[in-house]
Amino acid sequence: MVAKASKKKKSVLVVGGGGREHTLAWAFHKSPQVGRVFAAPGNAGTAQIAENVAVGTGDIEALAKFARSEKVDLTGVGPEAPLAEGIVDRFHAAKLPIFGPTKQAARIESSKIFAKELVLKAGIPTAPAEIFDDAEAARRYIDISGAPCVIKADGLAAGKGVVVALTEEEAYAAVEATMVERKFGSAGDRILIEDYVSGEEASILAVTDGERVAVMIPSQDHKRLKDGDGGPNTGGMGAYAPAPVIDGKMLKTVTETVIEPTIAALADEGIPYQGCIYAGLIVDFEGPKLLEFNCRFGDPEAQAVLPLLQDDLYEVCASATAGNLEFGRFEWQSGAAVAVVAASKGYPGEYEKGRIIKGLDEVAAMEDVIVFHAGTAVEDDKVVTAGGRVLAVTALGVTVADAVKRAYDAMGRVRFAGMYYRRDIGYKAVARSRG
Numbered sequence: 001m002v003a004k005a006s007k008k009k010k011s012v013l014v015v016g017g018g019g020r021e022h023t024l025a026w027a028f029h030k031s032p033q034v035g036r037v038f039a040a041p042g043n044a045g046t047a048q049i050a051e052n053v054a055v056g057t058g059d060i061e062a063l064a065k066f067a068r069s070e071k072v073d074l075t076g077v078g079p080e081a082p083l084a085e086g087i088v089d090r091f092h093a094a095k096l097p098i099f100g101p102t103k104q105a106a107r108i109e110s111s112k113i114f115a116k117e118l119v120l121k122a123g124i125p126t127a128p129a130e131i132f133d134d135a136e137a138a139r140r141y142i143d144i145s146g147a148p149c150v151i152k153a154d155g156l157a158a159g160k161g162v163v164v165a166l167t168e169e170e171a172y173a174a175v176e177a178t179m180v181e182r183k184f185g186s187a188g189d190r191i192l193i194e195d196y197v198s199g200e201e202a203s204i205l206a207v208t209d210g211e212r213v214a215v216m217i218p219s220q221d222h223k224r225l226k227d228g229d230g231g232p233n234t235g236g237m238g239a240y241a242p243a244p245v246i247d248g249k250m251l252k253t254v255t256e257t258v259i260e261p262t263i264a265a266l267a268d269e270g271i272p273y274q275g276c277i278y279a280g281l282i283v284d285f286e287g288p289k290l291l292e293f294n295c296r297f298g299d300p301e302a303q304a305v306l307p308l309l310q311d312d313l314y315e316v317c318a319s320a321t322a323g324n325l326e327f328g329r330f331e332w333q334s335g336a337a338v339a340v341v342a343a344s345k346g347y348p349g350e351y352e353k354g355r356i357i358k359g360l361d362e363v364a365a366m367e368d369v370i371v372f373h374a375g376t377a378v379e380d381d382k383v384v385t386a387g388g389r390v391l392a393v394t395a396l397g398v399t400v401a402d403a404v405k406r407a408y409d410a411m412g413r414v415r416f417a418g419m420y421y422r423r424d425i426g427y428k429a430v431a432r433s434r435g
């Protein structure tokens with residue numbers, strides 16, 4: 001007798017509550033194989049397509065308990081902190097399927113020194129760097145090598161541990177803040193001082209089962225708060241895909257000279273890497289160079305890349321987790337996507353919360369426009385702001401310029417007190433298209 005194929009729909013748990021996690025929940029929700037999506041803790045956007053679970057991303061035991069009790073078929077992890085804390089190891093120990101790297105493998109993000117030593121040994125194109133565990137030695141190095149240079153805290157520092165120092169004074173100040181004032185705690189016990197490379201940045205997300213790799217279309221984040229890439233660094237004020245700075249030929253080069261050798265080097269060290277790997281690159285006159293790895297999808301890159309993915313994200317993640325990635329390459333919708341982030345007044349510093357967000361229903365009715373919530377909550381049946389980055393409006397278009405126009409048309413209909421967003425997301429791609 002031939003066994004009857006199981007038709008039971010799958011359940012998925014997304015760990016996190018930001019824009020990237022709403023995007024992951026949205027993509028899983030679209031899968032014909034998926035019946036239930038949970039988000040822990042989620043936000044007001046995930047609540048519309050998933051069941052929010054009141055468990056924080058740091059409570060790994062409670063997340064494992066929930067996944068076991070609900071018989072979750074696959075857990076996907078958004079942020080780096082639970083990966084660096086070993087959520088995948090804990091789930092593996094309990095035989096719970098989870099998409100993401102183990103604690104050891106997540107060190108490609110949680111230790112900049114581990115990542116740099118790995119890639120230098122593997123001959124991956126990257127800027128040379130020196131390692132310091134002593135502030136005085138770091139200062140002496142700056143005395144000799146000068147500026148510009150890049151000072152990187154070794155550990156996780158909520159995206160604030162990297163300083164591009166254009167002058168020696170800025171470099172000394174970064175060493176002081178990191179190693180003497182210990183602004184990032186033990187994350188700054190050791191630092192890297194890296195040569196500065198100028199060029200245009202791009203992000204490549206790839207999915208791997210530990211051996212096979214499938215890359216996604218290139219994207220570009222806008223990390224600075226203000227138009228023209230001015231103002232302080234943020235978690236990301238917008239993104240678009242595909243980013244023309246990485247053309248098809250260069251993407252092949254990045255795959256073959258950066259991503260595949262890294263996965264192979266990790267495997268050689270006895271650290272198989274499964275999940276999404278994010279390569280932050282800079283393209284200069286010599287070609288692409290690795291700036292950093294992240295051990296998860298990018299935020300807000302996911303909000304621009306995943307809406308163009310035609311493959312079933314559940315199948316992608318489930319097959320990678322089973323060690324049998326079924327995708328040599330992904331299928332993409334033609335055209336482009338642009339995600340513009342709206343933030344609360346004061347972000348990335350102190351900001352207000354609890355402001356009512358208006359216009360969401362109007363935007364929901366627009367074609368090829370999606371609002372991905374980040375810092376939002378529901379209060380008295382109203383969607384209110386609850387974070388620094390509040391939401392992203394993603395629009396699809398025939399070209400980046402077309403998607404930009406549609407994204408800003410939609411963003412113009414969203415309103416909340418103190419709303420702030422950049423007006424130039426995608427400007428580098430638009431300038432290229434004009435020649």
Ligand code: GLY
Pocket residue numbers: 221235236294297298299300301
């Ligand atoms: N967009 C930068 C990051 O996800 O780390």
